[in-house]
Amino acid sequence: MSAPAGGPSAGPRLTALDRAPRADAHERDENYQPVFVNARRKELDELLTRYPTKMAALLPALWIVQEERGWVSEPAMAEVAAVLGLTPAYVKGVVTFYTMYHQHPVGKYFVQVCTTSPCNVCGAEDVVRAFLKQTGASDLGATSPDGRFTVIEVECLGACGFATPVMINNEFLESVSADRVPSIVGALK
Amino acid sequence: MTEGKMISVTIEGRAVQVPEGTSMLEAAKVAGVLIPHYCYHPGLPVAGVCRMCLVEVEKSAKLAPACATSVAEGQVIHVHSDPARVARQGVLEMLLINHPLDCPICDQSGECELQDYTFAEGRKDSRYREAKRFNPVEDFGGDVVYVPNRCILCTRCVRFMEDVAHDPVLNVSERGDRAVIGKFEGQDLTHPWAGNVVELCPVGALLSKDFLNKARSWDLDRSASICPNCTQGCNTALESRDNVVVRMRPRPNEDVNKYFLCDEGRLNYRWLNRRDRVEFPHIRRGDALAPAGWDEAVEAAAAALRGRRVHVVASPSLSNEVLFQLAQVIARLGGTGVFRVRQGPEAPLDGVPGLSLRADRAANVRGAELLGFRRTETPLAGLANGDALLVADEELAGADAASLAAAAATAAAVVVIGTTLPSWAMRAAVMLPIANMAEEEGTFTNVEGRVQRYLQAKAAPGLARPGYAAMGDLLTALGDQTVNVVPSDVFRALAAAHAPFGGMTYEGLGLRGATVSAQAQPAALAAAT
Numbered sequence: 001m002s003a004p005a006g007g008p009s010a011g012p013r014l015t016a017l018d019r020a021p022r023a024d025a026h027e028r029d030e031n032y033q034p035v036f037v038n039a040r041r042k043e044l045d046e047l048l049t050r051y052p053t054k055m056a057a058l059l060p061a062l063w064i065v066q067e068e069r070g071w072v073s074e075p076a077m078a079e080v081a082a083v084l085g086l087t088p089a090y091v092k093g094v095v096t097f098y099t100m101y102h103q104h105p106v107g108k109y110f111v112q113v114c115t116t117s118p119c120n121v122c123g124a125e126d127v128v129r130a131f132l133k134q135t136g137a138s139d140l141g142a143t144s145p146d147g148r149f150t151v152i153e154v155e156c157l158g159a160c161g162f163a164t165p166v167m168i169n170n171e172f173l174e175s176v177s178a179d180r181v182p183s184i185v186g187a188l189k
Numbered sequence: 190m191t192e193g194k195m196i197s198v199t200i201e202g203r204a205v206q207v208p209e210g211t212s213m214l215e216a217a218k219v220a221g222v223l224i225p226h227y228c229y230h231p232g233l234p235v236a237g238v239c240r241m242c243l244v245e246v247e248k249s250a251k252l253a254p255a256c257a258t259s260v261a262e263g264q265v266i267h268v269h270s271d272p273a274r275v276a277r278q279g280v281l282e283m284l285l286i287n288h289p290l291d292c293p294i295c296d297q298s299g300e301c302e303l304q305d306y307t308f309a310e311g312r313k314d315s316r317y318r319e320a321k322r323f324n325p326v327e328d329f330g331g332d333v334v335y336v337p338n339r340c341i342l343c344t345r346c347v348r349f350m351e352d353v354a355h356d357p358v359l360n361v362s363e364r365g366d367r368a369v370i371g372k373f374e375g376q377d378l379t380h381p382w383a384g385n386v387v388e389l390c391p392v393g394a395l396l397s398k399d400f401l402n403k404a405r406s407w408d409l410d411r412s413a414s415i416c417p418n419c420t421q422g423c424n425t426a427l428e429s430r431d432n433v434v435v436r437m438r439p440r441p442n443e444d445v446n447k448y449f450l451c452d453e454g455r456l457n458y459r460w461l462n463r464r465d466r467v468e469f470p471h472i473r474r475g476d477a478l479a480p481a482g483w484d485e486a487v488e489a490a491a492a493a494l495r496g497r498r499v500h501v502v503a504s505p506s507l508s509n510e511v512l513f514q515l516a517q518v519i520a521r522l523g524g525t526g527v528f529r530v531r532q533g534p535e536a537p538l539d540g541v542p543g544l545s546l547r548a549d550r551a552a553n554v555r556g557a558e559l560l561g562f563r564r565t566e567t568p569l570a571g572l573a574n575g576d577a578l579l580v581a582d583e584e585l586a587g588a589d590a591a592s593l594a595a596a597a598a599t600a601a602a603v604v605v606i607g608t609t610l611p612s613w614a615m616r617a618a619v620m621l622p623i624a625n626m627a628e629e630e631g632t633f634t635n636v637e638g639r640v641q642r643y644l645q646a647k648a649a650p651g652l653a654r655p656g657y658a659a660m661g662d663l664l665t666a667l668g669d670q671t672v673n674v675v676p677s678d679v680f681r682a683l684a685a686a687h688a689p690f691g692g693m694t695y696e697g698l699g700l701r702g703a704t705v706s707a708q709a710q711p712a713a714l715a716a717a718t
């Protein structure tokens with residue numbers, strides 16, 4: 001795949017990766033072990049007391065899965081469906097609707113770079129390029145060979161006054177420029 | 190909906206009164222105006238996602254979705270005004286952005302609402318110049334194949350599976366311009382009523398594998414019919430091409446099947462096209478059955494029966510008319526009439542109370558009972574020594590050779606009327622070929638006692654005649670003076686002779702049917718004269 005340089009938007013490329021056939025056993029999550037056991041089960045049970053129906057707890061239940069496994073595989077959708085009394089098809093519809101649920105494994109560090117208009121004007125695309133170069137990820141949405149990094153473009157992170165904001169997992173970094181990227185990535189390696 | 194309170198509205202200049210709570214779209218139907226729509230379907234919950242049914246309401250700031258807006262007193266609604274037309278044109282242009290326009294190879298072509306509305310009021314060209322999205326065809330299991338490129342995401346299929354079938358195996362996957370109808374791997378459309386999503390789909394996105402590439406819709410001849418595959422009596426349209434039935438689809442009837450038909454019924458039509466049909470009357474000549482003319486054969490049948498009691502084994506899928514004629518034969522000669530019913534698993538459609546694929550897999554069980562026939566598992570057991578055996582369109586499949594041989598030895602004569610000639614029937618003295626249900630008109634009485642008409646869909650092979658006419662001639666040959674060989678006449682005589690059917694006529698039944706009187710007692714066979 002070509003480098004993202006000058007690409008107008010990450011949308012189409014991310015789409016292609018999202019739809020890639022789940023070729024290997026890892027992507028199919030063949031050795032899936034249930035998430036909702038012991039402490040996670042307790043967490044879910046506590047969660048369910050705060051919602052009027054089991055169905056209403058679907059989004060937070062999926063967040064638990066993603067927190068635990070880093071992504072939401074098809075077997076995970078089936079498990080969530082079973083514990084909440086839904087059908088797997090319904091859960092899959094919800095998971096695929098929200099872009100923040102990962103349908104494929106991502107790196108240990110999930111890097112989201114804001115490339116919306118103001119950041120773009122302030123050089124966000126250089127930041128994206130720098131992250132790809134430093135992490136070794138081949139393309140937006142792809143995971144680096146060492147399995148540690150996945151870089152994507154993201155729509156407005158709500159910090160236009162501090163372009164370019166970057167989110168790495170739950171950490172929020174402001175005013176990131178291309179020359180700061182090597183030290184950021186280096187600290188995580 | 191409040192009972193009684195009526196709302197007056199004007200739609201396209203036509204004043205109508207509808208009950209409070211009626212949607213604009215349904216009110217327009219009352220006014221005889223079709224408001225174009227995709228996601229709305231009267232058998233499904235309202236979604237309001239397609240935006241096709243936007244109409245102009247006077248004194249209202251913006252257009253209203255007619256499917257999701259209740260009428261209000263004094264409203265003046267315009268469906269074909271400029272603002273409404275422009276809105277629909279915009280919706281159509283958007284729907285066609287990713288639509289492949291592959292009508293020449295699409296099964297839906299000719300019965301496609303996207304095609305119809307685009308032709309009626311769409312733009313003459315598209316302003317979209319970018320590449321269209323592409324998603325591969327997917328097998329949804331059951332009888333259904335999904336062509337995502339043609340899909341307009343009206344979600345009728347998703348709502349049917351969730352709210353009517355109560356088996357939500359379909360979803361909308363992804364969102365925005367990437368959205369498609371999806372399912373979970375390994376969970377297919379195997380619900381016994383899932384095939385209805387093909388009918389509900391307004392475009393060519395969900396197609397029947399059974400009908401795939403079989404015919405163009407404009408080549409089909411359509412006849413109002415009744416599904417003959419169980420006692421539910423779902424209203425259907427039999428669609429044939431070149432005298433071959435190629436498809437059976439549901440025909441709406443609020444009182445019976447709403448808009449639906451189960452897969453078992455839908456797909457079980459091929460027997461109507463059987464090629465091993467008997468095309469000529471046959472008479473025994475020595476060791477073999479030889480072709481004969483109708484007059485000769487009917488006379489031979491009368492001769493075989495005359496002066497004997499008769500044991501009639503009838504198919505419970507014969508029409509009320511044929512069964513009535515047979516009952517008259519029994520009344521004239523004395524004897525018994527029995528039938529047996531093939532069984533299958535029951536499969537209810539959860540969202541529609543009272544609608545189910547019934548365990549009794551025959552169309553007219555109730556009719557046979559009301560006309561005095563007795564249900565049995567051993568139809569040959571009641572045959573007394575010296576009786577004549579009259580088998581009517583019953584192949585006796587599964588009956589063991591010993592009981593068939595015993596019956597042949599017991600019977601003084603065997604007369605067969607039917608569509609086919611099973612091997613045991615080679616012993617018959619006379620064989621009279623009759624039309625199957627697609628080749629004649631008649632009525633069935635369904636499990637709830639609803640008498641419903643079906644019309645002829647194709648021609649019978651060779652000299653085969655409708656059973657009511659053949660039996661009418663036989664009755665004449667046996668000395669009956671009434672001569673009823675036209676189905677409406679036969680039915681009138683039936684209604685006169687059997688109290689539960691009292692007062693019914695073909696005209697009165699129309700194509701919606703009527704229910705037999707629950708109070709009236711069915712007559713016993715012997716009293717059927």
